[in-house]
Amino acid sequence: MNLEEIKSTLEAAIPGCSPQIVTNGSPSGQHSLLLDREHAFVAAMFLRDDPTLCLDYCSNVTGLDWLDTETSEKVKVTQLVDGVEKEVDEVRKTRTPGYLEAVYHLYSMQKKHGPLVVRLRTENRTDSVHLPSFTPIWRSAEFQEREVFDLFGIIFDGHPDLRRILMWDEFEDHPMRKDYVEPDDYEYEPTPHDAVLKKALEHRNRISTPDGQGA
Amino acid sequence: MLGEGIAKGLIETARNFLGSYVNKDRLTTVQYPEQRLPQAEATRDFPFLVYDGEDWQAGLRCVGCQICEKECPPKCIFIEKSTDKKPDAVGKPQFYPAVFNIDISVCMSCQICVEVCPFDAIKMDTAFELSTVDRFGGLLWDKARLAKPNQHYHHVHPTEAAEVDGRLAEERAKADAKAKAAAEAKTSAPPPAAPPAAPPANSGVSSTS
Amino acid sequence: MSTSMEASTPAAHQGFADATMIDHESDLLQISLGPHHPSTHGVFRMDVVLDGERVVKLKPVFGYLHRNHEKIAESTTYLASIPYTDRLDYMCSLSNNWAYALSVEKLAGLQVPERAEYIRVIAAELTRLQNHASTIGFLMQEMGASGTPLMYAFREREKILDLFEALTGSRMMCNYMRFGGCRVDLPAGWLDQARKTVDEYPRFLDEFESLLASNEILLARTQGVGVLPPKLAIQGGVTGPILRASGVNYDIRKVDRYGIYERFDFKVPLGEHGDVYDRYMIRMLEMRESLKILDQALHQITPGPIIDPKAKIRGFRPKPGEAYGRIESPKGELGFYLISDGTPNPYRYRVRPPSLINLTVLEDMCLGSSLADTVVIFGTIDIVLGEVDR
Numbered sequence A: 001m002n003l004e005e006i007k008s009t010l011e012a013a014i015p016g017c018s019p020q021i022v023t024n025g026s027p028s029g030q031h032s033l034l035l036d037r038e039h040a041f042v043a044a045m046f047l048r049d050d051p052t053l054c055l056d057y058c059s060n061v062t063g064l065d066w067l068d069t070e071t072s073e074k075v076k077v078t079q080l081v082d083g084v085e086k087e088v089d090e091v092r093k094t095r096t097p098g099y100l101e102a103v104y105h106l107y108s109m110q111k112k113h114g115p116l117v118v119r120l121r122t123e124n125r126t127d128s129v130h131l132p133s134f135t136p137i138w139r140s141a142e143f144q145e146r147e148v149f150d151l152f153g154i155i156f157d158g159h160p161d162l163r164r165i166l167m168w169d170e171f172e173d174h175p176m177r178k179d180y181v182e183p184d185d186y187e188y189e190p191t192p193h194d195a196v197l198k199k200a201l202e203h204r205n206r207i208s209t210p211d212g213q214g215a
Numbered sequence B: 001m002l003g004e005g006i007a008k009g010l011i012e013t014a015r016n017f018l019g020s021y022v023n024k025d026r027l028t029t030v031q032y033p034e035q036r037l038p039q040a041e042a043t044r045d046f047p048f049l050v051y052d053g054e055d056w057q058a059g060l061r062c063v064g065c066q067i068c069e070k071e072c073p074p075k076c077i078f079i080e081k082s083t084d085k086k087p088d089a090v091g092k093p094q095f096y097p098a099v100f101n102i103d104i105s106v107c108m109s110c111q112i113c114v115e116v117c118p119f120d121a122i123k124m125d126t127a128f129e130l131s132t133v134d135r136f137g138g139l140l141w142d143k144a145r146l147a148k149p150n151q152h153y154h155h156v157h158p159t160e161a162a163e164v165d166g167r168l169a170e171e172r173a174k175a176d177a178k179a180k181a182a183a184e185a186k187t188s189a190p191p192p193a194a195p196p197a198a199p200p201a202n203s204g205v206s207s208t209s
Numbered sequence C: 001m002s003t004s005m006e007a008s009t010p011a012a013h014q015g016f017a018d019a020t021m022i023d024h025e026s027d028l029l030q031i032s033l034g035p036h037h038p039s040t041h042g043v044f045r046m047d048v049v050l051d052g053e054r055v056v057k058l059k060p061v062f063g064y065l066h067r068n069h070e071k072i073a074e075s076t077t078y079l080a081s082i083p084y085t086d087r088l089d090y091m092c093s094l095s096n097n098w099a100y101a102l103s104v105e106k107l108a109g110l111q112v113p114e115r116a117e118y119i120r121v122i123a124a125e126l127t128r129l130q131n132h133a134s135t136i137g138f139l140m141q142e143m144g145a146s147g148t149p150l151m152y153a154f155r156e157r158e159k160i161l162d163l164f165e166a167l168t169g170s171r172m173m174c175n176y177m178r179f180g181g182c183r184v185d186l187p188a189g190w191l192d193q194a195r196k197t198v199d200e201y202p203r204f205l206d207e208f209e210s211l212l213a214s215n216e217i218l219l220a221r222t223q224g225v226g227v228l229p230p231k232l233a234i235q236g237g238v239t240g241p242i243l244r245a246s247g248v249n250y251d252i253r254k255v256d257r258y259g260i261y262e263r264f265d266f267k268v269p270l271g272e273h274g275d276v277y278d279r280y281m282i283r284m285l286e287m288r289e290s291l292k293i294l295d296q297a298l299h300q301i302t303p304g305p306i307i308d309p310k311a312k313i314r315g316f317r318p319k320p321g322e323a324y325g326r327i328e329s330p331k332g333e334l335g336f337y338l339i340s341d342g343t344p345n346p347y348r349y350r351v352r353p354p355s356l357i358n359l360t361v362l363e364d365m366c367l368g369s370s371l372a373d374t375v376v377i378f379g380t381i382d383i384v385l386g387e388v389d390r
Ligand code: SF4
Pocket: B061, B062, B063, B064, B065, B066, B067, B068, B069, B079, B116, B117, B118, B119, B120, B121, B122
């Protein structure tokens, strides 16, 4: 089954489900299927249980971070200038809000085919970062979804045990996000000629000045 | 019979133990500081800078292009390029590294600097007993410590060094011929000016190591 | 090993989301096994709740070796990540190199010359030999056979590492494969040396087998212990020898036929019971199959180029797009998921670590068995913490 067929099968089997095909420009030709959040869980269940697809093995789960992008384009608008209608150039900025994405690579151990790449997108990167968890469908997603939660901050609803996995529990922030800033807490000895040396010096200066925040 | 498997295993152990008295193959341990195994030719650990001729200052092949500094994965090379030019081993004026440091406490012996250097200036050494009590100074190697003669390169990696020397000689001969042709063309017809002999460009395909 | 009756001490309770569940009045004992414990193969911790000798709950805790390998790779070039992949599963650096190179080749559409493919197969199978031998050695160590089997395995491993050193310059951190081929050609005499090692290897396997296979203590400690049913194995995403020991026929060398594996004649050994003994036996049998592949590859290899002329070392910029490539590493399915945005650095670089995902089913395998068996079951999963924590 190719991606088009899977898409139409899903649309037929699950009312309201509207998967989209995301094309991939590289020679690998691994295009993916974007599922909507509401129907993702049912759709994933269907992908696993459908006898022809039988995607019983979820190999890889990972997160992606797409920052907000700002594109500016010039548009011509007609404006009333001194009583005369004129065409004026105006720069319009469109802000596309970023989002977080979870990517699943599904294979079939029984039928030995794959991969089917499934993507899910959150609404934005800040407050609405919920996605349905696939752990109840494929146990192999358990640790990997925890890792995505830990490093990217996607909250998987329905995950049985969503805790930090690689970072320590008290850690805040999500280090794999593209806008992650390293905390200024250098304790270790820097090495010569290293960027660390500069940062450590700055840090030391900051904490030694009386009104420094770090002291 | 219970215990048969255990007995079989014990016989195997005994065969190895007693065999080590008669069979050299079974005696695999080497008494290290006194006894040393030969090193493979490809062995690598930390980089050194190659120089031609007698004087390491004059003969350094490195032109301070800083490519290796950029490509080194843990960023342990530190180079300051000179502002003036000095004649290199064949007398062509070239930049040179005013400072060339490698922090070998960070270096992971990956050989990427060797691969990307277009001038065959940096190569991997095989010396490994480098422990020191000075963690920072002792492991930060400067230009003087890193410079080793081409003979040393021939000593540690003979096949590779012969190949590199052959290639360099060929390139030099080509550059000479070009310069000569350009000079002749110049005498017969003054313009246009001869293009400067280009440094051997790194095609990026053939690895130099 | 530190014992603690009180779930309120922070270190002990960290692993449990629902620490309140533990009834302090009962006989349940909470133990933190590791992270500095000889049986945990590095810095790995298991929070175990025991009822007498029986395990009633087990949560693995990791991250002690976390260095955010993926972030490092995203802030450096494609080439500069190759030496870092060596350090994932440091027992099998050549397999890691291959998985990464394979993914980049998919991403950029590079062709690998035939000789390079042969060298890759030879390198990867040698890696499998030494990994499986030392895994079994460590497993026996955990069962109490201190020294002998492990040292025998290491003696053989040494010969293979010598081959790696002669080929790549380094024994463990090989940094050998490049996008579209390999870094250097085989040195003179290497093939003969490799053939000799491969020919002598069965002698070691026979010796190893008569040392262990019918040992009554080994049988008693392994048969019927830590059974992993095939359904759970598939569900848990388990791959590699553990999956096949449960009787699931899934070997990526056969399924994906990446590289030139379709040219070789070899079998995929399968287990029946999915217990510790099967997992041990599968590794023994896989070594024999690897020897078959090696024997064919070492005789078929022909001279030729070793790298795709289109491949560039510096300034490598694949077109925007993404690719997921995977290989059958000795530990299981090792995959790399890469996204390029047209710059010299990957936009996303993800490692699918078999060691981490195989741990998903550790609790299920251990429930109800004794603490001593837990250590043995854990040993058969064969993890390397460099890969688990990344
Ligand atoms: S790449 Fe070679 S020539 Fe350039 S700075 Fe490094 S060692 Fe010197």
